[in-house]
Amino acid sequence: MSQYRKKLIEVALPLEAINVASAREKSIRHGHPSTLHLWWARRPLAACRAVLFASLIDDPEQENVPQALLDYIDRLPTAPGAPLSIDKLKLDYPDLTEAALEIKRVAQVRRIKLFNFIEKLVQWDNSNNETILKTARELILAATDGNPPPALDPFCGGGSIPLEAQRLGLEAHGSDLNPVAVLITKALIELPPKFANMPPINPEARQKLGHTTKWKGAAGLAEDVRYYGNWMRDEAFKRIGHLYPKVQLPKEYAAEEATVIAWLWARTVKCPNPACGAMMPLVRSFAISTKKGKGAWVEPIIDRETKNVHFKVNIGQGNPPEGTVNRRGATCIVCNSAVSFDQVRTEGKAGRMSQKLMAVVAESKSGRVYLSPSQEQVTIAEQAKPTWKPDTILPFNPRDLKTPNYGMQTFADLFTPRQLVALTTFSDLIGEVREKALIEGVSPEYTAALVTYLAFGVDKAADYWSSICSWHSGRDTIRNTFARQAIPMVWDFAEANPMSDSTGNFSGTIEWVTQVIGNSTFVNNGEAKQLDATNAIRGIRRPIISTDPPYYDNIGYADLSDFFYVWLRRSLGKIYPDLFSTLLVPKTQELVATPYRFGGSKEKAQHFFEEGLGQAFSRMRDAANPAYPLTVYYAFKQTESDEDEDDKSGAAIISSTGWETMLEGLIQAGFAITGTWPMRTELANRSVGLGANALASSIVLVCRQRPETAPLATRREFLNALKQELPTALRNLQQGNIAPVDLAQASIGPGMAVFSRYSKVVESDGRPMRVRTALQLINQSLDEVLAEQEGEYDADTRWAIAWFDQFGQNEGAYGTAETLSKAKNTSIEGLVEAGFLLAKAGKVRLLRRDELQADWNPQTDHRLTVWEVTQHLIHALDKDGEKAAATLLAKVGALGEIARDLAYRLYTTCERKAWAQEALAYNTLVVAWPEISRLAQEAKSNIVVQATLGL
Numbered sequence: 001m002s003q004y005r006k007k008l009i010e011v012a013l014p015l016e017a018i019n020v021a022s023a024r025e026k027s028i029r030h031g032h033p034s035t036l037h038l039w040w041a042r043r044p045l046a047a048c049r050a051v052l053f054a055s056l057i058d059d060p061e062q063e064n065v066p067q068a069l070l071d072y073i074d075r076l077p078t079a080p081g082a083p084l085s086i087d088k089l090k091l092d093y094p095d096l097t098e099a100a101l102e103i104k105r106v107a108q109v110r111r112i113k114l115f116n117f118i119e120k121l122v123q124w125d126n127s128n129n130e131t132i133l134k135t136a137r138e139l140i141l142a143a144t145d146g147n148p149p150p151a152l153d154p155f156c157g158g159g160s161i162p163l164e165a166q167r168l169g170l171e172a173h174g175s176d177l178n179p180v181a182v183l184i185t186k187a188l189i190e191l192p193p194k195f196a197n198m199p200p201i202n203p204e205a206r207q208k209l210g211h212t213t214k215w216k217g218a219a220g221l222a223e224d225v226r227y228y229g230n231w232m233r234d235e236a237f238k239r240i241g242h243l244y245p246k247v248q249l250p251k252e253y254a255a256e257e258a259t260v261i262a263w264l265w266a267r268t269v270k271c272p273n274p275a276c277g278a279m280m281p282l283v284r285s286f287a288i289s290t291k292k293g294k295g296a297w298v299e300p301i302i303d304r305e306t307k308n309v310h311f312k313v314n315i316g317q318g319n320p321p322e323g324t325v326n327r328r329g330a331t332c333i334v335c336n337s338a339v340s341f342d343q344v345r346t347e348g349k350a351g352r353m354s355q356k357l358m359a360v361v362a363e364s365k366s367g368r369v370y371l372s373p374s375q376e377q378v379t380i381a382e383q384a385k386p387t388w389k390p391d392t393i394l395p396f397n398p399r400d401l402k403t404p405n406y407g408m409q410t411f412a413d414l415f416t417p418r419q420l421v422a423l424t425t426f427s428d429l430i431g432e433v434r435e436k437a438l439i440e441g442v443s444p445e446y447t448a449a450l451v452t453y454l455a456f457g458v459d460k461a462a463d464y465w466s467s468i469c470s471w472h473s474g475r476d477t478i479r480n481t482f483a484r485q486a487i488p489m490v491w492d493f494a495e496a497n498p499m500s501d502s503t504g505n506f507s508g509t510i511e512w513v514t515q516v517i518g519n520s521t522f523v524n525n526g527e528a529k530q531l532d533a534t535n536a537i538r539g540i541r542r543p544i545i546s547t548d549p550p551y552y553d554n555i556g557y558a559d560l561s562d563f564f565y566v567w568l569r570r571s572l573g574k575i576y577p578d579l580f581s582t583l584l585v586p587k588t589q590e591l592v593a594t595p596y597r598f599g600g601s602k603e604k605a606q607h608f609f610e611e612g613l614g615q616a617f618s619r620m621r622d623a624a625n626p627a628y629p630l631t632v633y634y635a636f637k638q639t640e641s642d643e644d645e646d647d648k649s650g651a652a653i654i655s656s657t658g659w660e661t662m663l664e665g666l667i668q669a670g671f672a673i674t675g676t677w678p679m680r681t682e683l684a685n686r687s688v689g690l691g692a693n694a695l696a697s698s699i700v701l702v703c704r705q706r707p708e709t710a711p712l713a714t715r716r717e718f719l720n721a722l723k724q725e726l727p728t729a730l731r732n733l734q735q736g737n738i739a740p741v742d743l744a745q746a747s748i749g750p751g752m753a754v755f756s757r758y759s760k761v762v763e764s765d766g767r768p769m770r771v772r773t774a775l776q777l778i779n780q781s782l783d784e785v786l787a788e789q790e791g792e793y794d795a796d797t798r799w800a801i802a803w804f805d806q807f808g809q810n811e812g813a814y815g816t817a818e819t820l821s822k823a824k825n826t827s828i829e830g831l832v833e834a835g836f837l838l839a840k841a842g843k844v845r846l847l848r849r850d851e852l853q854a855d856w857n858p859q860t861d862h863r864l865t866v867w868e869v870t871q872h873l874i875h876a877l878d879k880d881g882e883k884a885a886a887t888l889l890a891k892v893g894a895l896g897e898i899a900r901d902l903a904y905r906l907y908t909t910c911e912r913k914a915w916a917q918e919a920l921a922y923n924t925l926v927v928a929w930p931e932i933s934r935l936a937q938e939a940k941s942n943i944v945v946q947a948t949l950g951l
Helices: 015-027 045-056 067-074 086-092 098-121 130-143 160-167 179-194 203-209 219-243 341-349 375-382 417-439 444-464 506-518 557-572 602-623 657-668 715-735 740-757 771-792 795-807 814-823 828-834 866-880 882-892 895-913 916-950
Strands: 151-153 172-176 257-270 279-282 287-289 296-303 308-315 329-331 354-364 367-371 470-472 477-479 492-496 526-530 544-547 630-634 671-679 698-705 712-714 760-762 837-840 843-846
Touching: 015 045, 015 098, 015 671, 015 740, 045 098, 045 130, 045 160, 045 544, 045 630, 045 698, 067 098, 067 130, 086 098, 086 895, 098 130, 151 160, 160 172, 160 179, 160 526, 160 544, 172 179, 179 444, 179 526, 179 557, 203 219, 219 375, 219 417, 219 444, 219 506, 257 341, 279 308, 279 354, 287 367, 308 354, 308 367, 329 341, 354 375, 375 417, 417 444, 417 557, 444 506, 444 557, 477 492, 544 602, 602 657, 630 657, 657 671, 657 698, 657 740, 657 771, 671 740, 712 715, 715 740, 715 760, 715 771, 715 895, 740 771, 740 895, 740 916, 771 795, 771 895, 795 814, 795 828, 795 843, 795 866, 795 895, 814 828, 814 843, 828 837, 866 882, 866 895, 866 916, 882 895, 882 916, 895 916
Parallel strands: 151 172, 151 544, 172 526, 470 492, 544 630, 712 760
Antiparallel strands: 257 279, 257 354, 257 492, 287 296, 296 308, 354 367, 470 477, 630 698, 671 698, 837 843
């Protein structure tokens, strides 16, 4: 028997609701913590919130659950949709007594109530809903006997996990080796609670509002950041506004003045053709705007005598010439000579790369205006003379940092002189704000918080004020430096105007920051420290640990964050001397498997990563609270999903080195893996990917400390345990309405729970079983369990399943069908009578859903089959939506749940056969099931009410 109570996350989750909420977060901008400061590959808040909550709450179907928790669950609102009926439970658990079935039914009611609460909890709109959050915290208190553990993320990155722990009422701790990550997490969990409910201190607010107004949460701090940010903008304009003059518009715009939004530049190098020698522009695209009715493009004008190129902007319909740079290299626009990237690199490294103004984008009263460049604009830009620049060398990262190949070796090289002047000016103004506030008597602690957020505004500006920014012709806006997780080489770039009101302006970056501050949470204090993962647990009492460790070399966090570090160090070095004690972000101890840090050796890089992560996991095992599982996010990539050549079952499984290494590392560190939950952030029209959870963007591994006395097991003992335990686990997953697309991955959890509970599983030759082999066996067992569920289907349905597996919806020989019908104890004539088979001219085939009887009524069908019910439900859902499917479900009664189970079985067949469209149909039915079930219950209630009224 387990020494701990199983938590909800170890049994079942409302995964689809969590994934939908996680996906929706991508469209949330204003006020979302991810907009405070850029960080790469953040985990969605919805996923973090759900994982932490479900790691603390006991699953109700077990002994010794605190009665206070059960009582609180019982008081939760009744879940929409009825729980499984006793009759259905009898089919699933034929060996249980009536009393045991009733206990199971009550537990399932409670679990469904928890699921419905989690569905509300994870919604972005409820992130600060005090009613829902109070319920979550009280449930956690009930589950933890009033003593919830502190929470720790030793790889805190962008701070999502500690932030959600704090939101749930836990004492939150985050640590990271990367100082940028630590500062982001401080700004999310540590600074806001210190100044909760304080009024603003800026002179304007004092004069206008005095100290009588109540300021809730961090509204006062946000107001101060907004005030001093605007002060910085005004001061900067006084000092460098002359570098950003307005432009005079043509007569057709009433000759008005307009503010420039962006200057569009093309890099240039000398053509290597001796007969040419022109300074050839390197341009990806000459299109400026491709919006319908607002077309604009750059026309290069060539002076053949002088070999000079200048540019003219054309408005309206036209055919802009092709760019001069593509994947193969460049072309000289003057002489049409092909120029290799090697030649371009040579020119860049020799310091002979320059830039030429192509166009000016301005904002008029009537919208965007696209102007040809002028010498005046160029001359003004050339007046910029920075007095300081970040001249540290860019890290050697040939995969993610491409500019050194072209001579742009330092961080300063990523910016134009005017951009450097702007960034240094705003950075210096942060120091002036600090001095100004201290002179006015503001506390050092509050001043430090204030300028920290202002520095984040400068960092956000830097993301839009580099020469790596490009112009997006489809949206008529600037694309930021980190449009992806790299610093690429950009040929034609966009220079933003910090003084404008459009993309990249400084006031806009401050507004983003203030909105995040205003949405801060204040339940408990938080703490963020700069520590490596092996030391992160010092001084924290038995925490619950949830973490998102780096995954091999997916992202070079340290290398990329140097871009921001150089500006943060200049702005905040005196305030956080320990965080910014080094010239660049520490890299030696960073746990990433980057071969270029090990002389190009993949083996050394892998060994470093595995050893370091193993030490971190071992430390977590020793220090974590044994009452709660450890949860680890694994950065899943679709390309890692493949079919193992040794897997004879034909089912796709996860079999990547990284995946297996992560599992192996946890097991070696002394953990047993009890759950694997695929967390998706890409949900387009409930689309479905084939392969083992091809849609997952991360997988949450749920782990428990394995006892030191864990026994050995033989292969046979492992298989027997799988056969005994996987069916119940699978039932729990299905009853939790897990989408079929996620079932294979989620089933690995209970399968690995069996495998990893042993100190070792040995093969017949005495060798330890590999993780890959265990994954194959788990996958095969899943297929067997799904096949065994056929026992609850009628004979006609069992025939249809077997036929579908072999022929799909194609024709097959009558004789083959007849042989199969005898094996399944049915007949071809009966199958035709059942209404889903066509038998003609010696051939038979399953009817397509659009060929089924249009006015079919299950209540008058004398040969009702689960196959028919499933197909009719899908057809109704696809054709007329959830209400139509619900109307049908209300008529079929308990058979509906069995039909839903069949959808799981048929999905696995489609997945194995790569029938994507058909798989989508079964996945969609299961995903929509909660709503269909709810509507069906409403329909039944209406029928009862109407009948009563009729009496």
